[in-house]
Amino acid sequence: MSGLKLFRTDTMNSGMTEVVPRLAELEADVQGLVEAHMETLLSVRFLASEYSTGPVHGGRIDSLALDENGAPVIVEYKRGTDVGVINQGLFYLAWLMDHRVEFEHLVRDRLGVPTASQILWSGPRLICIAGDFTRYDVHAVREHRRSIDLVRYRFFGTDLLGLETVASVSGGRQVVRRARRQAVAVAAAGAQEASMRELAGAVDEVLLGLGEGVSRVERKTYRAYQRLRNFACLCPPQRSKLLVYLKVDPKDVDLVPGFTRDVSGLGHHGTGGLEVQLRTLRDVEQAQELFRASYAAA
Structure with missing residues (x-):
């Protein structure tokens, strides 16, 4: 986390120990933890993991979700810094907008017919979770007419996860x-x-x-x-x-x-x-x- 230092206090011995931040061993470690606790961490409801976009597009969306306002959400993860994460996410977002019926069927199967009938298609979102982002990434999201959130993560010790919003832009x-x-x-x-x-x-x-x-x-x-x-x-x-x-x-x-x-x-x-x-x-x-x-x- 940029500029953030975390310390564990020892009240018994009046000591103070720094909890050193670290990246995940594997990208899948971040993805698995976020998908298991999406509502708590991001206030979105999990729909699917590694969702195939079919033989034509030839890709897999890391996570599909629905936010608390009913907007479709794509979540992409990177262990460290990856200059392609935003473009990759936008590619999948374009696919999603061209496959609305397929997404509506997914929501219906997971969350029910009433929820599927109230999807907010005017506000699809892309959330990128990565070890870090460059200043070019932050500038790039402000040039797109989409709702994009850049979120930096860090693990602290064995039981703490930190999320920091680096940039958040609303396309609508x-x-x-x-x-x-x-x-x-x-x-x-x-x-x-x-x-x-x-x-x-x-x-x-x-x-x-x-x-x-x-x-x-x-x-x-x-x-x-x-x-x-x-x-x-x-x-x-x-x-x-x-x-x-x-x-x-x-x-x-x-x-x-x-x-x-x-x-x-x-x-x-x-x-x-x-x-x-x-x-x-x-x-x-x-x-x-x-x-x-x-x-x-x-």
């Missing part, structure tokens, strides 16, 4: 912004509705401004804000409030009735166990610490 961001401009152009149906739209705009600005690599994903029932994974989901305005769901453990929050609520055991649109209710711009200011905590955990 410009489309989302055009949609927002069109929405703003629509005449207000009433003062309350206009107020809620203004409030939603303020929340949108705050969430996008939390740091680099934030992208938006539009679904019918919510708008997700994500880095490598979702950290906030904004639901369409209600008559007098906005609902935002965050990836913050409600047990770590002093819940305030009418402002924050534990929904970890309740069904709702979007992802996240903490519900934040916003009615005024002052509520947005009050919620910013929670926004930042969820962003930091994503």
